[in-house]
Amino acid sequence: MPGLFIKRHALSVSEHVDISVIYVHADDHLDNDYETVQDLEEGLITIRVYFKKAKGIFGPIRNGFRYLKAQSKAFKLLLERSSMPDLIHVHVLTRNALYAYWHLIKNKIPYVITEHWTRYLPENNGFKGSFRKLxxxxxxxxxxxxxxxxxxxxxxxxxxxxxxxxxxxIPNVVDTERFISAIGKKENKKKRIIHISCFTDQQKNISGILHTLHDLSKNRTDFKMIFIGEGEDLEHMKELCSALQLDHIVEFKGLLEDDYLVQEVQKADLQVLFSNYENLPVVILEGFACGVPIISTDTGGIKEHIYDFNGSLVSIADSNAFKSKIEEFLDGRHTYNPDMIRVYAVKKFSNSAIGKALYEIYLKDIEE
Known part of the structure; x- marks a missing residue:
């Protein structure tokens, strides 16, 4: 869901400061050049400005100007409902920060930047263009x-x-009051394994998971694999699943949100990721909040939060090691501690923990 990480950050620190959110995005289907939507969402003043996406050879240039104009419109609407901000918090570079940079120069309003994007990682190598870099x-x-x-x-x-x-x-936030451990002992007759992602195989290597499951299924069927999410490669992955004759142990749930997602995570015994590159997927943290361990590739910042009690790591694309770790779990040779996993998630990723950390940064930067 676009903007969800940003909203969670805003909500976490809203206990300490007044937060307003501006969101600007292109829309191919607008009748007018600009459309605005203003709401009060969970106590946050939220202003969305959509601009009509221009096409043609000069489309990128026109869209750049429309984007900046949309940001200006949103800021003016914000000032009609609130006072001039003491600080601007930008999420995801680069163009999102242009208006914040302008306000620093013109109005001396400081800004901070949160970055989630994998484009800087060598495995992705998506940070390109001399002008953009400058x-x-x-x-x-x-x-x-x-x-x-x-x-x-x-x-x-x-x-x-x-x-x-x-x-x-500052990690992403988990709603640890919603994502909680299942009440009572899990009654799964077969171990329940989940994978949650945006179904982009180039990054998530879902095909690698399916091939590993195929190898596992040659000798055992004491597990059930649940895939959650949607994306560009979902149908291809379903076709591959059928071609590998895994339909009896694999289920595709599609996109799940809110309590439906929480319930599936709570029912899981294990979560798996076999990605080629990542930062720190929030699905891992949500699993931790429910006491669910992870077996993942050692990519990005995942290893910064993996310990013996909450997960295991394998090298990227190492299907033999991935299979071996899953077998260790299924055989009970490697056990994890759900209570410790949950405690760790609350301490590191809860609204309270992240909100306090952001508030301390805001105070220091405003005072300076």
Whole structure:
């Protein structure tokens, strides 16, 4: 769900400060050049401005100007409902930060940056373009703080010469009051394994999971595999599942949200990821909040939160090691501690923990 991570950050710190949210996005289907939507969502003033996406050879240039104009419209609407902000919190570079940079120059309003994007990682190599890099370096340099979700991402950004003296790690937020451990003992006759993703096989390597399941199924069927999510490769993965004759042990649930997602995570005995590159997927953290361990590839910042009590790591694309770790779990040779997993999630990723960390950063940057 676009913007969900940002909303969770905003809600976590809203206990300490007044937060308003501006969201700007292109829309191919608008009748007018701009449309605005204003709401009060869970106590947050939320202003969305959509602009009509231009096409043709000059489309990218026109869309750039429309984006900035949409941000200006949103800010003016915000000032009609609230006062001038003391600080601007930007999520995801680069163009999202242009208006914040302008306000720093014009109005001396400081800004901080949270980054989630994998484009800086060498496995992705998506941070390209001389002009983009030049602008991004300047924006990062003038930021009061840069807040990647993992140390791994922070290092990757700095390897691209995105320098700032105030890098701090602030992970994504989990609603630990909604994602809670299942009540009572799980009664699964077969071990229930889940995978949750956006079904982009290039990144998530879902085909690798299916081939591993195929190898496992040659000798055992004491597990049930549940895939949750939707995306560009979902239908192809369903076809591959059938071709590998896995329909008897695999189920595709599609996109699940809210309590439907929580219930599936609570029922799981194990979560698996076999990604080629990641930062720190929030689905891992949501699983932790429900006491569910993870077996994952060692990519991005995942290893920063994996210990013997909550998960296991294998090398990228190492299907033999991946299979072996799943077998160890199914055989009971490697057990995890659901209570410790849950405690760790609340301590590290809850609204309370992240909200307090953000508030302390806000205070310091505003005072300076």
């Amino acid at each position: 602008i991004t370096k300047e924006i990062v340099k003038k930021s009061s703080a840069v807040l990647p979700v993992t140390y791994n991402l922070a290092n990757a950004m700095q390897n691209h010469s995105l320098k700032n003296d105030n890098y701090k790690i």
